[in-house]
Amino acid sequence: MPSRSQVQRLLADGLDYEEAGHRLGVPAGQAFLIATGLPADGGGTLTTAEQHRSGMPQESTQHLANPPAGNPTGKDETRRWLRRRAVTDRQMRQSAEQWDARPKGDRAPGGVHELTSVLTRDHDRVTALLKQLKALPGVTEGGSETQLARRGSVVALIAEALESHEPAEQRHLWPAVREALDGGDRLADQALEQEREGTGTLAALRGTSPDSEEFDDLAERLESQLRRHVAFEDAVFVRLRENLPQEDRERLGAEVVEAWQSAPTVPRPHGRQE
Known part of the structure; x- marks a missing residue:
């Protein structure tokens, strides 16, 4: 399981959650959860502190919770x-x-x-x-x-x-x-x-x-x-x-x-x- 510091380091290098998750071998939504401690589906109302938490993007994160499905x-x-x-x-x-x-x-x-x-x-x-x-x-x-x-x-x-x-x-x-x-x-x-x-x-x-x-x-x-x-x-x-x-x-x-x-x-x- 990747650590928070690993995810945040990739974000600091300019990568988004999709690319960071790909490099670490986890879904984008999981990378977001590791970095912020919050679910990517945006469930519930975020507090002001949560909205400014490190790793929180400005745009919606809903798409991170629903990655493209594959048919094995x-x-x-x-x-x-x-x-x-x-x-x-x-x-x-x-x-x-x-x-x-x-x-x-x-x-x-x-x-x-x-x-x-x-x-x-x-x-x-x-x-x-x-x-x-x-x-x-x-x-x-x-x-x-x-x-x-x-x-x-x-x-x-x-x-x-x-x-x-x-x-x-x-x-x-x-x-x-x-x-x-x-x-x-x-x-x-x-x-x-x-x-x-x-x-x-x-x-x-x-x-x-x-x-x-x-x-x-x-x-x-x-x-x-x-x-x-x-x-x-x-x-x-x-x-x-x-x-x-x-x-x-x-x-x-x-x-x-x-x-x-x-x-x-x-x-x-x-x-x-x-």
Whole structure:
């Protein structure tokens, strides 16, 4: 701990509290406290004697009590430590070996063929993948090689899910919206534009290495786009259930499920086989 005389000697040499504290290895506010015996935040009313105490500057000292904050998780040495920790931790390695990002359960269980229910269930599966993507730290958060590889796997699963989800909506959902709802053309066009934006981001993401900051930026953009699109469609579903007869929604939902079930099986990009 620096002494009062050390701080005051530096002040006498013309240094301010920030520089004096830096040289002595203490925060500026602590250097002020050592020199004057008073807190830098200016709490309470100073007496005349305190105002003229040695080391007391003329200007406010409030800024000395709130030095700039640093984020240690953004430092390279912190990221390196996190990577080493993930590699050497036995429980973390075992968890990595057992990890499987694919959502559990049937995509369209028997008896669930109503159009908006089928598509909402598919939305929930994509949302679950987005949560996993967000929970895994990227390179900007010090993610390990295993975690970065997992992020790439989750993105591949999102792409796999949307590969059949969006064509089904384009073939069965949006034509029904255009015909059944007032302003349906506008709603369908807006939704299709959202899908084009998301598809472009997803394509760029799949062409980017998970160990890059660009991947993290694109992943964040994709999450925002997909969540906004899902919220938009949920609002459309409410109106569709009010305006399209149940039997029509059941027929369209069954057609969507049939298309999914007849689609070629896509190899899993990562994880256990069920």
